[in-house]
Amino acid sequence: xxxxxxxxxxxxxxxxxxxxxxxxxxxxxxxxxxxxxxxxxxxxxxxxxxxxxxxxxxxxxxxxxxxxxxxxxxxxxxxxxxxxxxxxxxxxxxxxxxxxxxxxxxxxxxxxxxxxxxxxxxxxxxxxxxxxxxxxxxxxxxxxxxxxxxxxxxxxxxxxxxxxxxxxxxxxxxxxxxxxxxxxxxxxxxxxxxxxxxxxxxxxxxxxxxxxxxxxxxxxxxxxxxxxxxxxxxxxxxxxxxxxxxxxxxxxxxxxxxxxxxxxxxxxxxxx
Numbered sequence: 361x362x363x364x365x366x367x368x369x370x371x372x373x374x375x376x377x378x379x380x381x382x383x384x385x386x387x388x389x390x391x392x393x394x395x396x397x398x399x400x401x402x403x404x405x406x407x408x409x410x411x412x413x414x415x416x417x418x419x420x421x422x423x424x425x426x427x428x429x430x431x432x433x434x435x436x437x438x439x440x441x442x443x444x445x446x447x448x449x450x451x452x453x454x455x456x457x458x459x460x461x462x463x464x465x466x467x468x469x470x471x472x473x474x475x476x477x478x479x480x481x482x483x484x485x486x487x488x489x490x491x492x493x494x495x496x497x498x499x500x501x502x503x504x505x506x507x508x509x510x511x512x513x514x515x516x517x518x519x520x521x522x523x524x525x526x527x528x529x530x531x532x533x534x535x536x537x538x539x540x541x542x543x544x545x546x547x548x549x550x551x552x553x554x555x556x557x558x559x560x561x562x563x564x565x566x567x568x569x570x571x572x573x574x575x576x577x578x579x580x581x582x583x584x585x586x587x588x589x590x591x592x593x594x595x596x597x598x599x600x601x602x603x604x605x606x607x608x609x610x611x612x613x614x615x616x617x618x619x620x621x622x623x624x625x626x627x628x629x630x631x632x
Contacts, residue, residue: 374595378588385587386580395583402540402558403571409514409538410446418513419453419488423503423528425519425543426496429462432544436519437463437470438569439542443516444474448483455488457506459499464491500524504531517541517556518565521548529555542568 389395413420422443424436440456447454456471458464468489475484492502504527507515515532517525517539525541525548532539533555541552542560552559560568570578 374591377591378585381587381591382581382584385584386577389576389580389583395579397567397571397579397582400560400564400567400571402542402560402564403568405540405558406443406446406516406572409516409540410443410450410452412538413447413513414450414452416513418511419455420447420514420516421503421507421510421512421532421537422454422456422516423519424456424458424463424467425517425521426459426499426524427463427520428460429466432520432565433460433463435566435569437466439516439518439572440467441470441474442569442572444471445478448475448478448480451480451483453485453488455490455506455510455512457490457492457499457503459492459494459496461491461494464489496522496524500527503528507531507535507537511535512537515539517543517552518560518568519543521545521552526551526555532556 385395410420420443422440424433424440427433427436440454444454454471456467458467468486471489472481472484472486475481490506493499506512508531512532512535515528515535515537517528518541521528521541521543522545525543525545529539529541529552539556540558540560541556542565543549543552544562544565549559549561567582569575570582
């Protein structure tokens with residue numbers, strides 16, 4: 361008999377199917393087959409955001425939030441790499457203010473490699489990658505100051521954000537910048553929706569690197585996970601229906617009238 365708290369055979373089957381979907385889609389993507397991902401407006405508008413900054417001759421500002429070196433921060437760095445590569449084609453500056461020393465170092469290397477990948481290593485300016493402060497609101501004040509002094513044309517927010525989100529977004533709007541935000545901080549999404557032009561919501565944030573780079577392994581993994589989600593939803597629906605049907609079959613039709621008659625008699629006996 362299976363011990364309580366341990367996975368049973370059905371769980372192993374589901375896990376196996378999830379792994380199969382992911383590996384199969386990675387294999388298909390590497391074979392050169394085009395996999396479909398629905399359009400994400402905020403990510404599709406990055407070209408527009410870079411173009412706006414280029415036309416106006418003003419820099420872009422990429423804000424990686426107040427988090428540290430975790431999954432969210434690394435995802436922000438992956439998005440930064442794509443943004444810098446787009447900007448490097450048009451010799452557009454990308455300023456990256458940091459709150460975390462580790463992310464500061466990584467963002468510097470990511471930006472340097474992105475310029476080199478586009479054949480413009482000399483355009484990289486290490487002064488555009490800045491460490492401001494490890495204090496939340498001191499960092500926020502520093503970012504706001506950069507927005508207004510540099511007259512940034514585009515502001516991108518990708519990472520962890522908390523109480524400072526609306527301060528940043530309002531000042532970006534005052535500076536006349538086009539703003540795109542993406543964060544897994546669900547409590548801050550309403551503020552970005554109100555003040556930004558585009559907002560990346562929910563799982564879209566984690567899909568950004570695959571969406572932008574179209575790298576086969578990332579793309580196949582993303583599509584495979586979507587198939588896994590569909591499988592789990594289907595199993596939940598089938599399971600709920602099976603439990604409902606089983607409960608109806610195990611309920612005797614005599615239970616309902618017996619209960620009704622008992623309560624009906626009790627009511628009149630009390631009245632009498």
